[in-house]
Amino acid sequence: MTSSRTDPAPGARATGRPAPAAGAPARAREGRGSRRHRWDARWSPYAFIAPFFCFFAAFGLFPLLYTGWASLHRVSLHDPAHMEWVGLRNFSRLLEDDFFWNALRNTFTIGVLSTVPQLLMALGLAHLLNYKLRGSTFFRVAVLTPYATSVAAATLVFGMLFGRDYGMINWGLGLVGIDHIDWENGTWTSQLAVSAIVIWRWTGYNALIYLAAMQAVPHDLYESAALDGASRRQQFVHVTLPSLRPTILFTVVVSTIGATQLFGEPLLFGGSQTGGGSHQYQTLGLYLYEQGWFDFQLGRASAIAWAMFLILIAIGLLNWLVARRLNKTH
């Protein structure tokens, strides 16, 4: 957005050619060439972005609108082509649907349990990586490896770690004399376990984003802080953190969106769409999946999808407000 201000207008750029001084034929050629050039300059950017928008229309916009249409109908997976108009019934029943509120609550608590420690740890990691280290590239690649691991593989391993009878965590707890914990069957314990998978996978990714932002902080700021007698810690709090504010906001938004859509980890953790015997770690994404693909209620599932979409829009608006506020105080 800000870049357009510093750019000259596209038209001005297109005329940046040698002045026409030669004879008429040369000028004609020159004219044709420039027309083509203008045409090119004007339209090829559109050609470049067209594939994305074509795909977005086919696989993003259309499903979105179609889902909205389906959410106003009773649609069964048995016969998706047959729709029966029910108006806003699917939405109004969500209001009194305990399973929905439970899923919303779980999504929120798992979101907080996973996002907050994740970002704090990422900040700390980034700070450490920002020091001059031997083999810094190695460490930077290493923190990114969990991100490159598939959800399925990670969840499988974590599922085994958190096992009740033969899990390694319980074995470790047993060594220090703590009784076995039935991770999956407790509400908090299962949500902690699911959060642990999310934290493990995304901390490194966020750390690298923070690291990149930290390296863009001008050095003289630190120098003058040091001259003023600020300790390392004070430098971090008073120089690094304020400079990182836009980046932190960005990671918060991205992680919040990710947390709202959380699906793979809770599904694979217990291996079922119910999210535990009491739905104790069923997230909105999982509930949507259960309603659509196990209970065969596509209309209801579409309504949940739209509810999630609206929640994300609300989060986006909130972000925009906060960002505006931040810019003003700057």
Add this chain to the structure above:
Amino acid sequence: MRTIGKTPGTGKRTPRPARRHRFVGAGLAAVLSAGLLAGCAEDGGSSANADGKTTLSVGVFGVFGYKQAGLYDEYEKKHPGIRIQENSTERNENYYPALLNHLSANSGLSDIQAVEVDNISEVARLHADKFVDMAKEDGVDKSDWLGWKWNQAKAPGGQVVGLGTDIGPMGVCYRKDLFQKAGLPTGREEVGRLWQGDWSKYVETGETYMKKAPKGTAFMDGAAGLYNGSVASYPTKYYSAGGKLVYKKSKAVRASWDLAMRAVEGRMTGRLKQFDKEWDQAYANGTFASVICPPWMLGYIKEKAGDKGADKWDVAAAPKPANWGGSFLTVPKRGKHAEEALKLAKWLTAPKQQAKLFRKQGSFPSARAAYALPEVKDATHAYFGDAPIGKIFSRAAEGIPTVPLGPKDQTVKTTISDIGILQVEQQGKSPEEGWNAAVKKIDDVVED
């Protein structure tokens, strides 16, 4: 962000080479996207190939074993004009919704589609007109199959949408070593007599076992397995003969639920959910003494219990005959080669082929005539102490009741097991809380 914006405006550009690149780039992008879109639209159906062979596609879930048992090869050899291609989806919960989608779109169907028993009633009720009616086909003899199996695929209008493949008559797999330590008999005849005719005797045996149970072991894997075995042995479970959902008042459900609760309260279950990784690990560690098992589970037990469990397992008759699982082969009318596909389906489900499949893959035949064939009659299982599994399971198969099925059988069953029983058994809720939670979920699903 800001630094990037500066570059294009500064400096002189040399337009020509760059431009050509850009045109090529745009063209490439267009071609790529067109190709991708075209790729999506391509249909995976069957066709006559260039070499004049007809390719029949068979859609299955999991491992049906036809390929592994060499049945496709055998059929291709007998019919040189036919080539068979199997499309397998690993899990039925992914396979079935896709099948429904293809049915309602009337495209993308394989020439033969397998359907699981939990879904067959739904398919018969909603899509009977889209399948070849087996009841009217020449060369399909109803009496080849067990009566109850044949009837499961029958639509309300009388059409029969599929031919039975395998079934799952239940037995009880048990560990001789643990039974002995707990002072119970170990011979399979004697063990079977302990609970013959009554599921509650199985729970009573559990009570006896728990009195002298070897440390760290339970009598059975989990209460849901017991519930599943018991409820399937009644002539009606979730639906009345008229097709109404009556699970709340069903005697079968009530009695089986109470039994499961008794098992939980007697602490004789290993508090395991079947097919969870913990369940697998418990086999390897030998922490429960018995599990209610259809023939298709024997291979699973052998794999999970491994060499450590060799010579320890055996299999006895279940208290009452009951079925768990099994499938059907259907032939969609719209298929390009419906006639050839029907021939293949008939051949694959004929007694001789079913017997062969049992021999190689352990899928128990639903064709009654197969029980007299040596592959079944003389079958024993080495891992289970050479138990005569052919005889044990055929006896159970003959006695299985014809249970009226309904569209939501599977939902009701898994909700009672995975919500209701699991809450009581693993989360320490009261039986009443568990039951109410299950009912609430089921009501939510079936509500219109």
